[in-house]
Amino acid sequence: MHNDTEESRLADMPEEPQRRMPFAWFWPMLAGALVALVLRIVFSGGPGHRFSPMLGSFVYFVPAVCGGVTVYLAERIERRSWGYYLWAPWVATALFVTGTLAVFIEGIICAIVIVPLFAVMGSVGGLAMGIVCRITNWPRPALYGFALVPLLLGGIEPQLPNPDQFSQTSRTLFIAAPAARVWHSLNEARDIQPAEVGEAWAYRIGVPMPVSGVTVDTPGGRVRQVQWQKNVHFEEIITEWQPERVLKWRYRFTPESFPAGALDDHVMIGGQYFDLRDTTYTLTPRDGGTDLRIDVSWRLSTRFNWYADRVLQALLGNGSENILRFYKARSEATTAIAQAAR
Structure with missing residues (x-):
C-alpha cells in the first residue's frame, strides 16, 4: 500500500525539462562544415590528378556530405522541419568555405564563385538525409555511404576526359572620338590606374587589375x-591587324605568367580547366565618333561547365563593359585635349 502511494506521488510530479547542450542549434552545422573541411584537405591534388578540388566528385558531393552530416546530427537531437533540411546546409557550407579560407587552402576568388553551387548541393544532401531519417531506420549507414561517394569517385574521375565547352561574350559602346584615337588607346594603354577599371566585378573578388597593355x-x-x-x-599575339578597323589577338601564357598567389592556383588561366582563347576589337566609325565592339572567347573543361560558364558570362561580360568604358574615357580625354590645343 505504501509503495502504491509513493508511485502515485511520483507520477503526479511534473517532469523536469530535458537539458539541452549549449548551442545545440549550431553544432550540427559546425560538425558538417568540419567534415567537409577534412574532405577538402583530402582533395588537394593538382590539376588532372586524383582528388583535385576541381573534380565533379568534390564540387557536387562534398557539399552534399556537408549538408547530410548537418541534418543527421540535428535529427539525433530532435525532429527537424523540411525547411531546416534546406537552410541549415546553407549555413554549414558557408562555414565550410570560410574554413578553407582560414586555413589558406582556398583562394578568395574560387570561394566567392562557388558558394552558390555549394549551397544548392548542401541542401540536396540535407534533404536526402532528412528523407532517410524520416522513412528508414538506417540513417547512419546512409551517411557513411554519402561520405564514401566523393572518395571513391575522386580516385576514378581523373581517368575520364573532361568535356570542352567553348563560349564567348560581346559588348559594344559608342565613343565620342575618331577611330584613330580609339585605335591608339587600344595599342598604348599605359599606366592604368585602379580607379579607371576597379568597378569590374572580377577585380572586386580578387583578380589582379591591369597595369598596361602595349603593342610592340x-x-x-x-x-x-x-x-x-x-x-x-x-x-597577346596579334592575329588580325587592320588599322582603325580590327584588332584581334590570341593569348600566350607561360608558367611564369602567374606568380604563386596571384590567382587561385588550381584554376589558372591557360590551364587544364580554363583558358582565354582570343579577343577581337572592331571599330566602326559613325557620326560623332566610333562604335567599339569587343568579342571575348574562352574554353571550359570541367564537370560543371553548365555552372562555370554562367559565372564566366557574368564576370567576363561585366569585365568587357568595364574595359570599353576605360577606352572610352581615355579616347575622349585625348580628343578633348587635342581640340583644346587648337
Whole structure:
C-alpha cells in the first residue's frame, strides 16, 4: 500500500525539462562544415590528378556530405522541419568555405564563385538525409555511404576526359572620338590606374587589375605585352591587324605568367580547366565618333561547365563593359585635349 502511494506521488510530479547542450542549434552545422573541411584537405591534388578540388566528385558531393552530416546530427537531437533540411546546409557550407579560407587552402576568388553551387548541393544532401531519417531506420549507414561517394569517385574521375565547352561574350559602346584615337588607346594603354577599371566585378573578388597593355613589333610579329598587378604578365599575339578597323589577338601564357598567389592556383588561366582563347576589337566609325565592339572567347573543361560558364558570362561580360568604358574615357580625354590645343 505504501509503495502504491509513493508511485502515485511520483507520477503526479511534473517532469523536469530535458537539458539541452549549449548551442545545440549550431553544432550540427559546425560538425558538417568540419567534415567537409577534412574532405577538402583530402582533395588537394593538382590539376588532372586524383582528388583535385576541381573534380565533379568534390564540387557536387562534398557539399552534399556537408549538408547530410548537418541534418543527421540535428535529427539525433530532435525532429527537424523540411525547411531546416534546406537552410541549415546553407549555413554549414558557408562555414565550410570560410574554413578553407582560414586555413589558406582556398583562394578568395574560387570561394566567392562557388558558394552558390555549394549551397544548392548542401541542401540536396540535407534533404536526402532528412528523407532517410524520416522513412528508414538506417540513417547512419546512409551517411557513411554519402561520405564514401566523393572518395571513391575522386580516385576514378581523373581517368575520364573532361568535356570542352567553348563560349564567348560581346559588348559594344559608342565613343565620342575618331577611330584613330580609339585605335591608339587600344595599342598604348599605359599606366592604368585602379580607379579607371576597379568597378569590374572580377577585380572586386580578387583578380589582379591591369597595369598596361602595349603593342610592340617583334621578330615574330606584333605582340601586345600585358602587365597586371601582383607581377602577372603575359602576351597577346596579334592575329588580325587592320588599322582603325580590327584588332584581334590570341593569348600566350607561360608558367611564369602567374606568380604563386596571384590567382587561385588550381584554376589558372591557360590551364587544364580554363583558358582565354582570343579577343577581337572592331571599330566602326559613325557620326560623332566610333562604335567599339569587343568579342571575348574562352574554353571550359570541367564537370560543371553548365555552372562555370554562367559565372564566366557574368564576370567576363561585366569585365568587357568595364574595359570599353576605360577606352572610352581615355579616347575622349585625348580628343578633348587635342581640340583644346587648337
